[in-house]
Amino acid sequence: MSQSQSIVLPRVSVEPPPPPVPIRATREPVRVALIGVGLVSRDHHEPGLRLDPRARLAAIADADAALLERRRVEWSDGEPIKTFTVERLPELFADPEIDAVVIATPNHTHKDLAIAAAQAGKHVxxxxxxxxxxxxxxxxxxxxEAAGVVNMTAFTYRFAPSMRYLRHLLRNGDLGExxxxxxxxxxxxxETSWGWRQYKATAGAGDLFDMTIHRLDFAMDLLGPLARICGAVARFAPRDRDASGNPCAPSEVDDWSALIGEFRRGAVGVWEGTTLAKGYHVGGYGHEWAEVNGSxxxxxxxxHEPNTLLLGRHGGDLEPIAVPNAFxxxxxxxRDPAQGKPATVFRYDLMWEFVTAIVEGRPAVPSFRAGLNAQIVADAVLVSHxxxxxVEVEPVSLA
Incomplete structure (x- = not known):
């Protein structure tokens, strides 16, 4: 895919952050607050935190007072859990008995919450x-980074066993070039309302920011940074009714996205995501396929089968192989890999990495810089469309 030297492509980049301040280790137990106690915290963050003997759930916060009280009762395990309404979040950030926060709130609130947490010295x-x-x-x-706190983007799929093994095969040269x-x-x-997720002011974008951005991240983790991208988004479902049939303002964001990219190291990539693929329920997990073709x-x-990798060589067929125990x-x-639903329980290791980075006083992987790089590419898709x-993209260094 060569380009003429006479063509000047639009460019999406941001000024790199200044060099980070060194991170100091935090004593155990690490006292964590969950800000936003909806489904993602219920299904992933709280169970992962509960498994970790080095940490405990110290506080929870949410805009829904009834949900907040229900979670306090559900999650209490002998230790008191502080509760904070949205109006009292400054008290949460100032609380010396809270070491770290997890932000699981609508997209438009992330920036102010994360900055306030970091400036208060909380890992985030x-x-x-x-x-x-x-x-x-x-x-x-x-x-x-200026506050010297651990920072992490919740790119869950990096922790899937088959993704971890695929990364190893690439690093080891087993797939060739x-x-x-x-x-x-x-x-x-x-095709009913997504609530805040379907409006640009609160979500930014739809499938592109919600689902495809995960795939941008792990593609760059596997194959390195992207150099340029072209893409498109579309909206098919009006989403002008809620689940009860009541009218609401129609969706403003995409429910389909597709893009083509060129990696700086020479590989190419294609991505497609949609929320409207009829018949792709797959037990509630949906269809996910991420493939690397090497030389x-x-x-x-x-x-949906994260403990199995498909592997094939020239002249043969893709065959399922069990992910080795080490991965x-x-x-x-x-976590016991033999317990629970494989497509759910690997997500608990996200919290394990966060707590480990805090205890060891090192950067977490994936960091905010990984989230920034995925956002640079996602923004470029909207510009391309x-x-x-x-559109050329310029990622920031992960170092």
Missing amino acids: MCEKPLGLDAHQARAMTAAA PRHFRSQRFLDLP EASAVYRM LKPSGSP QRGSW
């Missing part, structure tokens, strides 16, 4: 996307 993990655009993500990254990356993320969701072999990760979980994680052209 934030759901994706970090902000409504890369400039917000850059401000969050700069604030966290990487040539192609391919991602499909198809969901069969109802020697091809390998495929599938989220089923991070070293030291207390608007202009109908390729």
Whole structure:
């Protein structure tokens, strides 16, 4: 895909954050607050925290007072849990008995919450996307690094066992020279309202920021930074009714996204995501297929079967192989890979990494910088769609 030297492509980049301040280790137990106690905290963050003997749930906060009280009762385990309404969040950030926060709130609140937490000296993990655009993500990254706190983007799928094994095969050269990356993320969701997720002011974008951004992150983790991108988004479902049939303002964001990218190291990639793929329910997990074709072999990760990798070589077929035990979980994680639903329980290791980085006084992986780089590319997709052209991207260093 060579380009003429006479063509000047639009460019999406942000000023890199200044060098980070060194991180200091925090004593055990690490006292964590969950800000936003909806489904993602219920299904992923709280169970992961409960497994870790080095940490405990010290506080919770939410805009819904009834949900907040219900979670306090559900999650109490002998230790008192402080509760904070949204209006009292400054008290949470000032509380010396809280070491770290997890932000699982609507997208438009991420920037201010993360900056306030960092400036108060709290370690912070934030759901994706970090902000409504890369400039917000850059401000969050700069604030966290200037404060010398652990910062982490909740890119859950990096922790899937088959993704961890695929990364190992690439690093080890077992696939040969990487040539192609391919991602499909198809969901069969109802066409009713998404609430705040369907408005630009509160979500930024739809499928692109909610689902495809994960795939941008792990593609760059596997194959290195992207150089340029072209893409498109579309909206098919009006979402002008809620689940009860009551009218609401129609959706403003995409429910389909697709893009083509060129990696700086020479490989190419394609991504497609949709929430409207009828018949792709797959037990509620949806269809996920992420493939790397190398000069020697091809390998495929599938989220609904995360303990199995598909592997094939020239002249043969893709065959399922069990992920070796060493890659089923991070070293030291207390999680038992034989317990629970495989497509759910690997997500608990996200919290394990966050707490480990805090205890060891080191950067977490993936950091806010990884979230910033994914946001730079996602922003470029919107620019590409608007202009109908390729867009150059300039990621920031992860170091």
